[in-house]
Amino acid sequence: MPLVDFNKSDALSVGVELELQLVNLSDFDLTAASPDLLHLLAKRPFPGNVTPEITQSMIEICTDVQTTHEGILQQLLAIRDTLVHAADVLNIGICGGGTHPFQKWTDRKIFSKPRFEQVSALYGYLAKQFTIFGQHVHIGCTSGDDALFLLHALNRYVPHFIALSASSPYVQGGDTLFNSARLNSVYAFPLSGRAPYLLNWDEFAHGYFSKMEKTGVVKSMKDFYWDIRPKPEYGTIELRVCDTPLNVERAAALAAYLQVLCAYLLERREPPPEEDDYLVYNYNRFQACRFGFDGVTVHPKTYANTVLREDILASLNRLKSHATKLGAEAALTHLSEVARTGNDAQYLRQQYQESGSPEGMVHSAIHMFRDRRRRTRWVAM
Amino acid sequence: MTEFSMNISQMAWPCVIAAAWLLGDIVNRSLHLPRISVYALTGFALVNLFPAYLSPLDNHSLVLLANIAFGLMLFEFAYRINVRWLSLNPWIAITGLVEAGATFATVYCVALWYGSTQLMSLLLAALAMSSSPAAIIRVINEQRSSGQVSERILHLTAINTVLAVFVFKLILVYWTMQTPGDFLKASAQSLNVMLVACASVLVGTVFGILLPTILRWRGKQAQDATLGFAFAVILLVALTHASNLSPVLATLSFGLVARHRRISLGRTQRNFGILGELLAVVLFVFAASTLAWTQVRAGLMLGSLLLVMRLGSKIVVTTLLAPASGISMRKGLLSGLGLAPVSVFLILNLEQTNSLGIATTNEWYALFAMTLILEIAGPILTHLALYLAKETPEEQEQ
Numbered sequence: 001m002p003l004v005d006f007n008k009s010d011a012l013s014v015g016v017e018l019e020l021q022l023v024n025l026s027d028f029d030l031t032a033a034s035p036d037l038l039h040l041l042a043k044r045p046f047p048g049n050v051t052p053e054i055t056q057s058m059i060e061i062c063t064d065v066q067t068t069h070e071g072i073l074q075q076l077l078a079i080r081d082t083l084v085h086a087a088d089v090l091n092i093g094i095c096g097g098g099t100h101p102f103q104k105w106t107d108r109k110i111f112s113k114p115r116f117e118q119v120s121a122l123y124g125y126l127a128k129q130f131t132i133f134g135q136h137v138h139i140g141c142t143s144g145d146d147a148l149f150l151l152h153a154l155n156r157y158v159p160h161f162i163a164l165s166a167s168s169p170y171v172q173g174g175d176t177l178f179n180s181a182r183l184n185s186v187y188a189f190p191l192s193g194r195a196p197y198l199l200n201w202d203e204f205a206h207g208y209f210s211k212m213e214k215t216g217v218v219k220s221m222k223d224f225y226w227d228i229r230p231k232p233e234y235g236t237i238e239l240r241v242c243d244t245p246l247n248v249e250r251a252a253a254l255a256a257y258l259q260v261l262c263a264y265l266l267e268r269r270e271p272p273p274e275e276d277d278y279l280v281y282n283y284n285r286f287q288a289c290r291f292g293f294d295g296v297t298v299h300p301k302t303y304a305n306t307v308l309r310e311d312i313l314a315s316l317n318r319l320k321s322h323a324t325k326l327g328a329e330a331a332l333t334h335l336s337e338v339a340r341t342g343n344d345a346q347y348l349r350q351q352y353q354e355s356g357s358p359e360g361m362v363h364s365a366i367h368m369f370r371d372r373r374r375r376t377r378w379v380a381m
Numbered sequence: 382m383t384e385f386s387m388n389i390s391q392m393a394w395p396c397v398i399a400a401a402w403l404l405g406d407i408v409n410r411s412l413h414l415p416r417i418s419v420y421a422l423t424g425f426a427l428v429n430l431f432p433a434y435l436s437p438l439d440n441h442s443l444v445l446l447a448n449i450a451f452g453l454m455l456f457e458f459a460y461r462i463n464v465r466w467l468s469l470n471p472w473i474a475i476t477g478l479v480e481a482g483a484t485f486a487t488v489y490c491v492a493l494w495y496g497s498t499q500l501m502s503l504l505l506a507a508l509a510m511s512s513s514p515a516a517i518i519r520v521i522n523e524q525r526s527s528g529q530v531s532e533r534i535l536h537l538t539a540i541n542t543v544l545a546v547f548v549f550k551l552i553l554v555y556w557t558m559q560t561p562g563d564f565l566k567a568s569a570q571s572l573n574v575m576l577v578a579c580a581s582v583l584v585g586t587v588f589g590i591l592l593p594t595i596l597r598w599r600g601k602q603a604q605d606a607t608l609g610f611a612f613a614v615i616l617l618v619a620l621t622h623a624s625n626l627s628p629v630l631a632t633l634s635f636g637l638v639a640r641h642r643r644i645s646l647g648r649t650q651r652n653f654g655i656l657g658e659l660l661a662v663v664l665f666v667f668a669a670s671t672l673a674w675t676q677v678r679a680g681l682m683l684g685s686l687l688l689v690m691r692l693g694s695k696i697v698v699t700t701l702l703a704p705a706s707g708i709s710m711r712k713g714l715l716s717g718l719g720l721a722p723v724s725v726f727l728i729l730n731l732e733q734t735n736s737l738g739i740a741t742t743n744e745w746y747a748l749f750a751m752t753l754i755l756e757i758a759g760p761i762l763t764h765l766a767l768y769l770a771k772e773t774p775e776e777q778e779q
Contacts (some may be wrong), residue, residue, distance in 0.1 A: 024527060025463055025466075026460060026461045026463070026640070027651075031527040031528075032527050032528060033527070033528060033529075035528070036528055036529040036708065036712075039708070039709060040707050040708075086707075088466075088469040088470065089469065089470045089707040090470075090529060090532070090708075091463055091466040091469075091470070091532050091536075107525065107774070356597065
């Protein structure tokens with residue numbers, strides 16, 4: 001089936017998707033609770049939308065189309081409160097974090113839905129070890145060409161989003177020494193990484209996609225696990241590199257940062273993207289995943305080495321006027337603070353030190369999701 | 382050359398336990414039935430076939446091992462109970478109370494109608510309320526099930542077990558008070574019951590506070606917390622027996638308090654690992670081996686009747702209250718079905734209330750029959766409920 005036309009949407013409109021963990025409150029392992037939770041949530045109106053994910057211990061929520069940071073934040077808070085209430089009724093915990101620190105992929109159950117079953121049949125254990133949790137941000141574009149321009153112009157900023165959202169330091173019970181180990185799981189898929197360097201929508205849709213379709217390797221855009229991919233049916237590009245943060249406030253701030261950044265890039269004041277930008281792409285991406293804010297990235301145009309923290313702070317500073325126009329100052333202030341004080345991966349490692357067990361990390365993540373202002377206490381749940 | 386001789390009676394119990402394990406494993410692999418049902422069936426059959434060699438209650442090491450196994454399971458069971466959930470979703474507690482109340486009323490009426498005395502009917506009704514914490518935690522862990530039916534079975538069992546112990550003791554006090562001239566004795570007895578209960582809870586609570594503190598003081602507990610908890614449970618069971626306290630209440634409060642102190646058992650240490658697996662064989666073989674065929678046969682009629690009424694009342698209540706508590710009626714029905722296992726004799730033995738002087742009537746034997754049927758069929762029904770609720774892993778799907 002040929003690729004659908006690129007539906008135009010309002011420039012810089014935003015939508016946020018969050019994949020969340022469902023946790024057993026006794027042993028803090030993942031629990032196959034999504035059928036029960038979705039059944040309960042279906043009884044009342046839900047702010048935004050909630051859907052099952054590939055394994056039964058995950059759910060995905062998404063906001064409606066928003067235009068401001070405040071709009072995103074308020075809807076995410078409303079979704080969070082609805083989820084927390086439903087989770088309380090069912091005695092389960094809900095939390096963010098890019099990976100569950102000690103779940104075993106062999107224990108996971110595939111949600112009964114044809115697409116998930118096909119993916120599971122094709123990818124084997126990769127599907128189950130895909131029990132990882134990401135934040136996806138959609139940015140509305142007025143044309144397919146604008147979408148592809150943004151997709152490639154953002155390449156140098158992808159490490160920013162990885163480091164700011166990183167919340168997956170532990171996998172299968174061990175410290176990976178990464179800030180975001182989640183992206184290593186995505187990399188195992190054959191159609192992951194970066195999108196091909198094409199800036200014209202017709203070339204992309206009728207050239208690249210058609211050829212790929214003829215090979216029989218892909219059937220739809222869903223088969224690509226790229227870091228950023230176009231979503232023609234929504235008229236958006238979708239940034240997929242973020243781990244799900246531990247609280248919705250951070251998720252809203254990351255979405256607002258992307259919105260502001262896209263507004264800035266669309267002014268086309270920066271040198272245009274080119275194929276050679278990707279020479280340093282994987283290296284920069286690795287630095288952000290492994291070292292977080294301490295990673296050293298290479299500028300794709302000047303080849304200058306910069307510590308990621310400095311690069312992020314400089315970028316946030318540069319975007320102040322754009323943030324003011326879009327009402328996103330609070331979001332950028334929040335992220336500057338994160339860059340200075342540490343991301344969720346650092347917080348989780350600290351929780352491991354304090355509690356002495358990986359279960360302690362999950363426990364604090366559940367509290368962080370409920371309300372980030374509330375200090376984690378060792379109380380019964 | 383040393384002369385070879387063998388005392389067969391000394392070999393009897395190890396052989397029974399090994400045979401039960403082997404049969405359990407074979408049946409589990411071939412028919413996917415819960416192992417503990419086979420353990421119970423093996424124990425009952427062999428003890429009744431060879432009563433001369435196998436007398437479970439005279440074997441003190443076996444009784445102690447069974448007690449420890451029960452203690453470990455009760456601890457782990459209580460560790461899964463979230464008291465806060467009962468306040469966040471009061472319908473769970475309401476379902477538990479109504480379900481236990483309905484079971485009590487139904488069984489009491491049926492027993493009276495069958496011709497039992499009032500006291501006997503009350504005692505039967507009280508014991509029929511409870512589901513088996515040991516069987517339920519075993520089936521849930523063995524199947525690695527998770528979901529609302531699993532959670533609800535656990536919490537409803539906690540409520541009905543505590544209620545059963547409490548009501549059973551109240552009835553005994555009430556019965557003593559009814560006896561003319563024994564008011565003083567009855568008052569002393571009720572005071573004693575209360576003191577024992579409080580002391581047992583207190584001891585369990587102290588363990589629940591002390592142990593996590595010690596483990597935390599030792600540093601990282603993820604690797605070795607299980608062994609620490611296992612030793613603490615063994616110590617607690619020994620202590621309660623030595624001081625005539627209630628091991629049931631003590632291990633339950635230990636588990637509850639330990640949960641609140643938030644030290645988690647790692648996933649791999651569920652069921653206390655290999656130690657738990659081993660002791661489970663002993664416990665379920667022992668539990669069924671205390672039942673004699675002649676007694677079971679004498680109480681079969683009433684026992685079967687009570688069993689149907691008991692399970693029926695539980696299912697009706699959990700189904701009707703399911704929507705209010707946040708799940709579908711189908712899952713409510715399956716929660717009721719999952720409550721099938723019964724553990725009255727374990728409670729009776731461990732609570733050391735065997736010498737009641739009422740344990741020789743046909744009505745009392747109904748309890749024997751009900752227990753035997755549910756020792757075998759109960760875990761199968763719980764397994765079935767979890768399977769139908771799609772809460773067991775996907776071995777079945779593949």
